[in-house]
Amino acid sequence: MRQASKVIAIQMCSGVEPSVNFQYLVEQLQQLNLQQPALVCLPEAWLAFCHTSQDSVTLSATNTYWIEKLKLLCREYGIWLAAGTIALPYDNDRYVAASLLFNDVGDIVAQYNKMHLFDVEVDDNTQGYRESTHCAAGTAIEVVDSPFGKIGLSVCYDIRFPGLYQAMVDQGAQLLLIPSAFTTVTGAAHWRPLLQARAIEAQCYVIAAAQVGTHENGRKTFGHSLILSPWGTVIADAKDTCGAIQGDIDLAELMQIRTKMPVQAHNRFKSEFYE
Numbered sequence: 001m002r003q004a005s006k007v008i009a010i011q012m013c014s015g016v017e018p019s020v021n022f023q024y025l026v027e028q029l030q031q032l033n034l035q036q037p038a039l040v041c042l043p044e045a046w047l048a049f050c051h052t053s054q055d056s057v058t059l060s061a062t063n064t065y066w067i068e069k070l071k072l073l074c075r076e077y078g079i080w081l082a083a084g085t086i087a088l089p090y091d092n093d094r095y096v097a098a099s100l101l102f103n104d105v106g107d108i109v110a111q112y113n114k115m116h117l118f119d120v121e122v123d124d125n126t127q128g129y130r131e132s133t134h135c136a137a138g139t140a141i142e143v144v145d146s147p148f149g150k151i152g153l154s155v156c157y158d159i160r161f162p163g164l165y166q167a168m169v170d171q172g173a174q175l176l177l178i179p180s181a182f183t184t185v186t187g188a189a190h191w192r193p194l195l196q197a198r199a200i201e202a203q204c205y206v207i208a209a210a211q212v213g214t215h216e217n218g219r220k221t222f223g224h225s226l227i228l229s230p231w232g233t234v235i236a237d238a239k240d241t242c243g244a245i246q247g248d249i250d251l252a253e254l255m256q257i258r259t260k261m262p263v264q265a266h267n268r269f270k271s272e273f274y275e
């Protein structure tokens with residue numbers, strides 16, 4: 001059995017300028033003084049929380065520059081890094097919201113593109129959200145092995161679609177990453193119960209690094225980055241301040257929870273019960 005390892009979520013109030021947001025990440029890593037193995041998780045749109053989605057398309061053409069710098073950071077600090085989302089090119093007027101996972105020598109070991117896009121009216125003094133205007137939806141789930149356990153990648157609005165998480169658990173997921181930029185209105189009502197439900201029903205650790213506060217682009221986000229145990233317990237909550245929270249992953253505890261309450265084996269909505 002693998003020993004306990006550290007997971008970290010960095011809560012951010014990203015502005016529009018990548019170099020400023022990147023510098024914030026570097027300062028956080030300098031302060032953290034991490035022991036290995038450690039997995040550092042960043043929020044959705046951490047590198048650039050743009051004024052318009054057209055700006056995200058424009059930036060997507062140059063973001064490989066930052067990806068190369070992230071590889072070096074992983075090597076320098078000996079960390080695994082789940083880099084929230086970064087806009088990467090899709091076609092002339094669309095990007096994909098790519099969630100990249102780097103290992104501790106700076107290799108990209110997984111890329112998940114956000115599947116569920118936030119085309120939603122929210123009573124928060126905005127005109128509503130139309131993410132699909134300039135973002136192309138991902139089409140594939142991503143579960144990947146790591147020293148921390150099997151990691152399933154997802155992003156923000158994905159949290160509302162439990163079928164995605166069931167599919168990742170079917171592929172062996174033990175940790176669910178949910179980098180986010182939740183609205184304050186939906187966050188206050190839904191964020192924590194949704195995350196707890198996914199942790200409990202999937203019997204997985206959940207690491208949800210979030211954006212917080214009033215951003216340079218005028219948006220407001222809910223914060224409360226959370227680390228949850230597979231029992232649904234809140235291990236750490238970043239509340240409404242920027243900075244890092246930490247938790248320990250114990251796969252022996254996860255196995256014990258799954259052995260005592262084998263909900264995956266009991267699930268009547270799996271095809272083997274119909275055939």
Ligand SMILES: O=C(O)CNC(=O)[C@H](CS)NC(=O)CCC(=O)C(=O)O
Pocket residue numbers: 044045048049050056118129130131156157160181182183186187190
């Ligand atoms: O657009 C960017 O630059 C970064 N991306 C976001 O902020 C995304 C799309 S608008 N936000 C969400 O998915 C919020 C979901 C949410 O709040 C809910 O499900 O209630």
